[in-house]
Amino acid sequence: MGFKEITSISLAWPFVSFYWAKKKADRFWSEKCMNWELPGDVESVEALEILPLIDWYADDEDLATEPGVSYLIKTEESTVLFDVGYNMKREHPSPLLRNMSKLGISFDQIDTIIISHPHADHVGGDLNQLKRQFSPSKGHVDLSEKKIFLPPGMSHPDFNTMQVQRPIKIARGIISTGPIYSSQFILGNTLFPMGITPEQALVVDIKGHGVVIIVGCGHQGLERILKLVDHLFDKPVYGIVGGLHYPVTGSRMTAFGGRLEVQKYFGTGKLPWIPITKQEVLNHISMLRKYRPKLVSLSAHDSCDWSIDAFREAFGPDYKDLKVGRSIRIPET
Ligand SMILES: [Zn+2]
Numbered sequence: 001m002g003f004k005e006i007t008s009i010s011l012a013w014p015f016v017s018f019y020w021a022k023k024k025a026d027r028f029w030s031e032k033c034m035n036w037e038l039p040g041d042v043e044s045v046e047a048l049e050i051l052p053l054i055d056w057y058a059d060d061e062d063l064a065t066e067p068g069v070s071y072l073i074k075t076e077e078s079t080v081l082f083d084v085g086y087n088m089k090r091e092h093p094s095p096l097l098r099n100m101s102k103l104g105i106s107f108d109q110i111d112t113i114i115i116s117h118p119h120a121d122h123v124g125g126d127l128n129q130l131k132r133q134f135s136p137s138k139g140h141v142d143l144s145e146k147k148i149f150l151p152p153g154m155s156h157p158d159f160n161t162m163q164v165q166r167p168i169k170i171a172r173g174i175i176s177t178g179p180i181y182s183s184q185f186i187l188g189n190t191l192f193p194m195g196i197t198p199e200q201a202l203v204v205d206i207k208g209h210g211v212v213i214i215v216g217c218g219h220q221g222l223e224r225i226l227k228l229v230d231h232l233f234d235k236p237v238y239g240i241v242g243g244l245h246y247p248v249t250g251s252r253m254t255a256f257g258g259r260l261e262v263q264k265y266f267g268t269g270k271l272p273w274i275p276i277t278k279q280e281v282l283n284h285i286s287m288l289r290k291y292r293p294k295l296v297s298l299s300a301h302d303s304c305d306w307s308i309d310a311f312r313e314a315f316g317p318d319y320k321d322l323k324v325g326r327s328i329r330i331p332e333t
Pocket residue numbers: 068069119121122216217243301302
């Protein structure tokens with residue numbers, strides 16, 4: 001093979017891998033996800049509290065913020081940690097651990113850990129992303145007593161974990177949707193393992209209210225998330241909380257000294273030069289409005305302020321700001 005051939009293969013590779021992953025993701029969606037059923041009686045809970053421990057905005061300036069996600073999900077029966085933040089500077093204690101201690105939360109109170117998808121801002125850093133692992137801090141945190149649910153392809157060297165391949169009951173009234181795959185044109189390691197990204201969301205069934213969907217980055221796309229929840233549950237969608245990836249006018253994550261707006265061009269499920277438009281965000285808002293949700297709370301870790309304002313305006317009093325340290329409760333009192 002000559003220099004010319006090698007060059008053209010190298011240039012073509014990201015596109016081949018992007019479209020290959022897209023085909024695979026679409027096939028998984030139509031052949032698997034759309035045939036899934038709920039695993040028996042998932043039951044329901046009386047109340048739900050979502051306390052953001054890591055996100056882009058905070059309620060109090062003493063709390064650390066990052067373009068990452070970690071939420072504490074509490075019902076009357078269980079306490080689940082959903083994602084473990086970014087820990088961008090590889091610190092110990094990490095921003096997550098520091099916020100937990102400021103908010104009076106310890107790992108002893110947490111019985112279950114669930115990771116939405118294998119991206120740095122959800123698994124505790126880029127080294128964890130590379131190794132397909134997760135870690136709440138740079139130093140050791142004992143998770144030996146926890147139930148740990150990971151997306152396909154992820155594991156942990158020290159603790160027993162379970163890879164979620166389909167919808168499963170995490171605890172009473174708390175269900176994982178199972179992984180929805182998407183094709184991501186992402187720089188770095190994920191480009192070469194074909195950029196195919198599995199992401200699971202949580203659904204909490206609250207008695208007398210309906211279901212609340214909790215999302216990490218939202219690479220699955222709002223349309224597929226809602227379709228899968230509709231398909232699995234015969235219940236109204238009471239709310240949706242978390243990241244949906246609408247970095248239209250700016251990106252929280254940047255590279256090359258701020259010159260590359262990472263989220264605007266990567267992780268969108270599209271080719272980098274076809275960014276998400278304002279019209280697409282407005283179309284998604286219309287799609288969601290049809291469900292008449294009583295709770296909408298968009299994470300700013302992967303959405304710009306323009307998108308957040310558009311959601312706030314569209315959902316009025318049903319929109320809740322998502323801030324570290326500020327609990328979202330259902331029922332409200
Ligand atoms: Zn994210």
